[in-house]
Amino acid sequence: YLNNLFFLFQYGGFFEDEYGYAGELNHALGDRLKEVNLNVGGRKNKKRVYPLDLDKYVKTKEPGLYRVSVSKPDDNQANQRWLLLTDLGAVAKRGPGQFLVWVSSIKDLSPVAEAKVTLISDQNQTLASGRTDSSGVWRTDEAKALAKGTPYMVTIEKGDDFSFLLLNQMTVDTTGLDVGGAEPPGEGYQAFLYGERDIYRPGEKLQGLAVVRDGALHVPPSMPALLRHRDPQGRELEVRKVTTGDRGLSPFALDLPAYSLTGPHTLELEVAQKVIGQYRFQVEEFVPDRISVSIVPPKGKVGPGDTLQYQVQSSYLFGAPAAGLPVESRVRLVDSTFAPKGFPGFSFRNDDRKLADKEVLSTSAKLDDEGRSEFKVEMPAGAPVPSSLEAVITARVQEQGGRGVAAMQRLQVHPYPYYVGLRRAGGAEGGEGFAEPGK
Incomplete structure (x- = not known):
């Protein structure tokens, strides 16, 4: 049962293990559906694969969490597997003071709207809840509510169907993945500079745009700035004054001399003697296909x-x-x-x-x-x-x-x-x- 999941995972299920007790689960946690004796045959000490048709014992049209265990006679230890029958696939992501859950259909990957999402702490307390929107997403930025406890589990309900996520066991291993992202600037400004492309010939004109935002990604007031051009050896080739404008935008055009040194060049945008953004591009001698x-x-x-x-x-x-x-x-x-x-x-x-x-x-x-x-x-x-x-x-x-x-x-x-x-x-x-x- 959905409202028993917390107690099952905390006290009675050995959910993360391949082995458990051969006896039945506590009656308060769920019902025993079937117990049968299997004659697997074969010779002793020889591995044998025995197909088991679970449709005879599990009502596959009824969503739910099922435990299947197999044990030898007079043995108190059993091999077990857990089966979750559901059409609700979910992904959760947590950020500073924020929590997001995305729910989609396992059958066709379509978003599931109006699904009830509940975030539960490790003390079985509801930290936040709500329903998914038309894109299957539910989010909360109630930092105070999230700070009341440690998020432990997410449950998702839609009609008679339900699913869940155990946040401490079902995390994605990010080892070797670049998930650091950009550091927020806090106070001050940050800029994103880009051009038409990332490679130019000597003698061409580079045209681009600088976008300036404050720490909250809001448009700052118009301000003066310096655009500094450095060659592959780090030498300063040109410094010009630009203005960001009332939309935080500053277009720029740079003539690259025919004698420009080939290699990686850098444009830096500087405000109040601090570099707030860079654009790196290559200057190379290349000829397009003819x-x-x-x-x-x-x-x-x-x-x-x-x-x-x-x-x-x-x-x-x-x-x-x-x-x-x-x-x-x-x-x-x-x-x-x-x-x-x-x-x-x-x-x-x-x-x-x-x-x-x-x-x-x-x-x-x-x-x-x-x-x-x-x-x-x-x-x-x-x-x-x-x-x-x-x-x-x-x-x-x-x-x-x-x-x-x-x-x-x-x-x-x-x-x-x-x-x-x-x-x-x-x-x-x-x-x-x-x-x-x-x-």
């Missing part, structure tokens, strides 16, 4: 022993064909798994067979007057293919300056005229499945 490259695969199916014929096409971005440019092309056969639509749960793969990736073509040519080049390669036959194959076709056309522009195309290669698929007894959903004696 040609486009594409691979036209064959229209029909290709199998072992067949000839794979494809075409490489290239043209300048202003429209003319890239005639006479050198082109390199490679074809590599890699292992692939055949997974047709309409056969869920079926496996068309034999993992006892092993196949290493193999390059079957590596050649070069020149594009004709139309900017095209034909390539042919015979697909090898007789390899022990676990399932299917994929031909990875790559082409690289070299511009007059020596730089190359590449393209890639993947093509399914069917090594067999037909495929044999197997499905386990677990059903179309691809469950684990077990063999049944006599069947």
Whole structure:
């Protein structure tokens, strides 16, 4: 029962353990639904998997928390598992003086509105409660209420359905994750500076915007500021005065000389001799692509022993064909798994067979007057293919300056005229499945 969860977790459930007492739970915590003797058979000291159909004992259409335990005769210790039947999936997040719960349907991930959310302390006291909005979110920023106790559990109710979160056991491990976020400035101001992009050529004009806010993210009054430009060696190249305006915005434009030092540059916004924001960008000598490259695969199916014929096409971005440019092309056969639509749960793969990736073509040519080049390669036959194959076709056309522009195309290669698929007894959903004696 929902109102017994606190006492179950605190005193009687061994909820976090795989083992518990073989005896039934305290009657005050819940009802015993069924007790049966199982004849698992098999030889002694040999592991045996015994499928257990819980639908016979659990009313799967009734949401709730169920305990399933298995023990040997005359043994006071049992293996146990807990099953929560619910359609209410929940995520909780706590911040300084704030608490948020997001509820969505497990069936289709749609938000669950008007679900009752209760935040309970480790002394079984309600710290806060409310209902989710149309987006499935409930939040509270009542710092005084949250300070009355240590949040221990969140319960969620919707009609006859309920779910819960144990805050000290179901946390997400953030080890190795960047979850620090930006430090709030407290008193003073902070600025976010950004430009059109993060890389520029020498001689270009950089245009950007500085957004200034106070510690509460409110728009500050208009104020003067200094915009300072530093090169990769940290030298100060330019300092100019800017004004934030009544919306806390200050657009800026910076001319990068043709002799600008390449590497990482920095723009700093300074207010009252304090840097409140930075924008880092690269100044590099780079040239955009001048040609486009594409691979036209064959229209029909290709199998072992067949000839794979494809075409490489290239043209300048202003429209003319890239005639006479050198082109390199490679074809590599890699292992692939055949997974047709309409056969869920079926496996068309034999993992006892092993196949290493193999390059079957590596050649070069020149594009004709139309900017095209034909390539042919015979697909090898007789390899022990676990399932299917994929031909990875790559082409690289070299511009007059020596730089190359590449393209890639993947093509399914069917090594067999037909495929044999197997499905386990677990059903179309691809469950684990077990063999049944006599069947």
